[in-house]
Amino acid sequence: MATTATPDQVETKVFDAIASFGPDRSEVTREATLESLDIDSLDLAELSQIIEEEYGVSLKGSDVAEIKTVGDAVDLVVSRAA
Amino acid sequence: MGVGVSATAAQGAAFGGSVATDQGCAFVTGASRGIGAAVADALGRAGWPVAVNYARDESGARDTVSAVEDAGGRALAVQADVSDSAATEEALARAEDRFGPVLVLVNNAGVRADGLLLNLPDEDWARVLEVNLTAAFRLTRRALRQMIRARFGRVINVASVVGPRANAGQANYAAAKAGLIGLTRTTAVEVARRGVTVNAVAPGFVATSMTEDVPEDVLGSIPARRPGSPDDVAACVRFLASDEASYVTGTTLYVDGGMSA
Numbered sequence: 001m002a003t004t005a006t007p008d009q010v011e012t013k014v015f016d017a018i019a020s021f022g023p024d025r026s027e028v029t030r031e032a033t034l035e036s037l038d039i040d041s042l043d044l045a046e047l048s049q050i051i052e053e054e055y056g057v058s059l060k061g062s063d064v065a066e067i068k069t070v071g072d073a074v075d076l077v078v079s080r081a082a
Numbered sequence: 083m084g085v086g087v088s089a090t091a092a093q094g095a096a097f098g099g100s101v102a103t104d105q106g107c108a109f110v111t112g113a114s115r116g117i118g119a120a121v122a123d124a125l126g127r128a129g130w131p132v133a134v135n136y137a138r139d140e141s142g143a144r145d146t147v148s149a150v151e152d153a154g155g156r157a158l159a160v161q162a163d164v165s166d167s168a169a170t171e172e173a174l175a176r177a178e179d180r181f182g183p184v185l186v187l188v189n190n191a192g193v194r195a196d197g198l199l200l201n202l203p204d205e206d207w208a209r210v211l212e213v214n215l216t217a218a219f220r221l222t223r224r225a226l227r228q229m230i231r232a233r234f235g236r237v238i239n240v241a242s243v244v245g246p247r248a249n250a251g252q253a254n255y256a257a258a259k260a261g262l263i264g265l266t267r268t269t270a271v272e273v274a275r276r277g278v279t280v281n282a283v284a285p286g287f288v289a290t291s292m293t294e295d296v297p298e299d300v301l302g303s304i305p306a307r308r309p310g311s312p313d314d315v316a317a318c319v320r321f322l323a324s325d326e327a328s329y330v331t332g333t334t335l336y337v338d339g340g341m342s343a
Contacts, residue, residue, distance in 0.1 A: 042272060046230055 011074045017050045030071030055081045100325045102234045103129035107181035111135045111164050112191030114142030116290035120312035121188050122146050124320040126155030130186060133177035137163040164191045164217035183228035186323045189218035190240040199253040207254045214258035219265060226273060235278035236323045239266050243286045243338050263334050270332030279331035281322045285315045286338025306339030
């Protein structure tokens with residue numbers, strides 16, 4: 001179900017999703033790199049799926065490849081959902 | 083939408099079942115007869131609601147549904163030629179509307195179009211690859227989305243002893259089935275840490291309408307000296323779908339009376 005959301009809501013959703021893949025929630029910050037959190041391609045595929053279901057934003061492989069930090073992921077979703 | 087699988091099921095927790103049977107369903111392609119019908123029946127008895135896919139044999143699919151229901155299970159016939167991606171998506175949606183997410187996918191639908199490679203028309207090559215391999219890829223890609231969110235899933239591909247070994251006159255079928263085993267192995271390692279297993283079964287000579295034109299002298303090449311039955315294959319699929327098989331992934335289980343030994 002696609003919904004509109006504020007940037008803060010998107011950030012919370014992305015943080016929660018990434019934490020569900022393994023890292024401790026306290027380690028998930030905007031500055032944290034996906035590599036440091038041990039987030040891999042399967043995790044990113046699932047994150048894309050969650051984002052699509054939640055906000056109706058479809059992220060392509062080339063989009064996802066540009067994501068280096070958690071903040072990059074949040075900003076990408078916010079820009080597409082606007 | 084998360085699907086999280088709880089550990090509360092009762093019926094499916096018996097041998098051959100799964101605690102996930104109250105969280106979703108099984109989708110069996112080509113389930114109007116033969117191995118697919120036996121698999122649907124076995125999974126229904128293991129507690130799974132079953133979507134009985136068929137392409138043309140509506141009467142056969144109804145019989146499969148009745149067999150599951152007579153045994154106390156739940157089933158729904160869903161028509162789709164699996165080579166038609168739009169129709170298959172509709173069938174999946176119907177199954178999900180009725181029973182919830184597809185947590186067990188059995189890619190069983192298959193066709194043959196035999197002929198020596200020298201004479202094999204492009205359309206016979208394409209049709210066999212489309213139904214036996216490409217459709218399994220599409221269905222798996224679609225079903226995995228729910229499975230990885232549920233942290234549970236079972237994909238079981240019905241391959242064949244033909245593929246790993248030669249069988250003159252079946253280059254298209256062999257290529258498709260060998261491809262299915264390759265698909266199985268690689269998909270398995272991609273999703274293993276989400277609690278999703280991907281395995282294949284490889285039947286040998288199984289007595290079904292699909293093999294009724296095979297000469298009887300083939301029995302001499304089977305160490306068990308008998309053809310397999312659809313139930314022999316279905317029992318292995320039921321095991322691979324069960325909680326007991328949670329650490330089995332990326333493998334091919336031969337069900338062939340020793341032909342490949």
